[in-house]
Amino acid sequence: MKLYIAKTSPYARKVLALIHEKGASVDVVTLDPWIDPADLQAAIPSGKVPALVTDEGWCLGESWAIADYLDATLPGRRLLPADGPARWRGLRLSALAQGLLDAAFSAVIEGRRPAGERSPAWVARQKAAIARTLPVLETALDDLTAEGFGLGGLSVACALDYLDFRHGDLDWRAGCPALATWFAGVIDRPSLRATDPR
Ligand SMILES: N[C@@H](CCC(=O)N[C@@H](CS)C(=O)NCC(=O)O)C(=O)O
Structure with missing residues (x-):
């Protein structure tokens, strides 16, 4: 699993803080999305961070969707209940x-x-x-x-x-x-x- 972030991105921060709250860890790649990095744009068509490449090799964008996915798949306490x-x-x-x-x-x-x-x-x-x-x-x-x-x-x-x-x-x-x-x-x-x- 690989998470693309930018150092000052408030959207990426949400995902990083969620991982921290769960006591988990993920490989992180820090870059600047505004200079059009080829590897980021190849991974996710929006070219925005955060972007997550899963162990299965597919890519997920949007901080709220990544947070939901990592909350459900990483070990640690749930930050968003599964239903109800x-x-x-x-x-x-x-x-x-x-x-x-x-x-x-x-x-x-x-x-x-x-x-x-x-x-x-x-x-x-x-x-x-x-x-x-x-x-x-x-x-x-x-x-x-x-x-x-x-x-x-x-x-x-x-x-x-x-x-x-x-x-x-x-x-x-x-x-x-x-x-x-x-x-x-x-x-x-x-x-x-x-x-x-x-
Ligand atoms: N709705 C997205 C917003 C992500 C976003 O706008 N990220 C900015 C950095 S903070 C970005 O990568 N911008 C590059 C661009 O718009 O080309 C989310 O929640 O993840």
């Missing part, structure tokens, strides 16, 4: 976190375009999505706590830490005191410290 209401709660949190991360990441990438190609309207649209998602997470504290730091909580923590890393001016804690307290209680977990991109 707890799975749907975990998936809901994971999807909320993915939406938050997509918006935050897209705004960052837009800011890296050449000056004349940047769209302030696009960045504003992503920031509006962030602003809509945070209060929803603030009201999801019961689910986050009940989950016991499963894939949902792990994904939310990685997305919030990405806000701190790349959107430090956002002050997301101001409107989300309960979420901020929850985050402060999980961010020092070894899995998150070991995968901190800074």
Whole structure:
């Protein structure tokens, strides 16, 4: 099994933190997807990380799908139950976190375009999505706590830490005191410290 990652990819971080939480290990290849590495593009047509080549030789993309696959196939505690209401709660949190991360990441990438190609309207649209998602997470504290730091909580923590890393001016804690307290209680977990991109 081979996992392609980039050092600062928040999507790859989710997968790495999940592997760490399970106490498992996977062969990792670190590269920069933005310089079009031939081996990555041969493995996965999107050319994005994370990407997993399984022992059977097929390739899986998308952080949430890779996390689900590794959770089910690696030894260690399950972070997303195989079925039932707890799975749907975990998936809901994971999807909320993915939406938050997509918006935050897209705004960052837009800011890296050449000056004349940047769209302030696009960045504003992503920031509006962030602003809509945070209060929803603030009201999801019961689910986050009940989950016991499963894939949902792990994904939310990685997305919030990405806000701190790349959107430090956002002050997301101001409107989300309960979420901020929850985050402060999980961010020092070894899995998150070991995968901190800074
Ligand atoms: N939806 C994907 C997003 C993955 C993604 O956008 N990865 C970025 C790095 S953080 C990438 O590889 N970008 C290269 C490109 O877009 O060409 C996931 O959840 O894994």
